[in-house]
Amino acid sequence: MLQCLSPSRRMVLRISWLGRKLQLYLFCGPGSGKGTQCSNIVEHFGFTHLSAGELLRSEIKSGSENGTMIDSIIKEGKIVPSEITVKLLQEAMVKSENDKFLIDGFPRNQENRLSFENVIKISPEFVLFFDCSEEEMVRRLLGRNQGRADDNVETIRKRFRVFEESSLPVVQYYDSKGKVKKINAAKPILEVFEDVKTIFQSYGPKAA
Template identity: 75%
Template sequence: MGTVVDAANKKANGSIAEKKPTVIFVLGGPGSGKGTQCANIVQHFGYTHLSAGDLLRAEIKSGSENGTMIQNMIKEGKIVPSEVTIKLLQKAIQENGNDKFLIDGFPRNEENRAAFEEVTKIEPEFVLFFDCSEEEMERRLLGRNQGREDDNIETIRKRFNVFLESSLPVVQYYESKGKVRKIDAAKPIEEVFEAVKAVFKAKDEKAAA
């Protein structure tokens, strides 16, 4: 017997799969310049930028029941379940008139990845991977001076290790499927964007062929 939740899920899954959106995962360590380049891609190629972290923060701010649960989990140092993040991404994709999306900072690990494909029935077009050395990312984050409390050397190294342990396997999985477009993110912003543009132009040319 189907519950209301099942019916809602079925409706959500049906419409998102029918929408056939183009999804590109954007991955890279802390300080690799993902945010800057996502803004450039939005401006030049008309994608909608979805950040898993921003969606979770917005949900918390909304004061909804879901938001309170997310906030409590984060406070307790627990990881928010994949399903919660995926539902927020799904809702954002459905409610947006666009059909091209950059999903930034997600999937964070293999479990996220498998759950996203299972729930949404969507495979990413490709993964844009900003490859940058730990030294360079460290230098950038320490030089940001935005007063972010997570920009101290110890925290930066922890975040970098989490990225290596959790997110790199996702990159390797998609690499084995020929879906990774690696960008040398250590170069100046303009040069990095030239490389990014080449990737998107190649994709558009392939689609037009």
């Protein structure tokens, strides 16, 4: 059962249908390998990657009234309301000519999940759970040498706790419905993606 696992050992991919549009939702504990696996899924299976964080930042850079409001909310240290992020995701999906989407960074909590499902009217087909120890994720974050100011042990562990408190209940919700599938993300990148490909084989490779 999921309750027996370390709560910060998390990277989750949720798959669901919106009409004929296949959506894959990505959740992860920091350092679980999100960026690499996102790139692999996009490259090999033809998904469009939509990052909630990037959409918010792009809206801010646009200088729109909505972007100014989002910027103010973030600068005040508040959480951007779910309806704003849901609207940005919807607009991005409509603009795309693709019918398969990898949505990253949303929903982050149960309130996000409820808001998204109430608007989009979806229920995930299953949850793909990437399991990686907290110690391994710390090692990866400290060793990635990207010059990030938040890559120190104390801040990293705080990020784990935030993920545990906010996103873990979403995982547990779907686990209670028997929809969680688990993959060992502590293995080398190529081996992890081989496991991912097994899950995705029914969707076929990206069109040439």
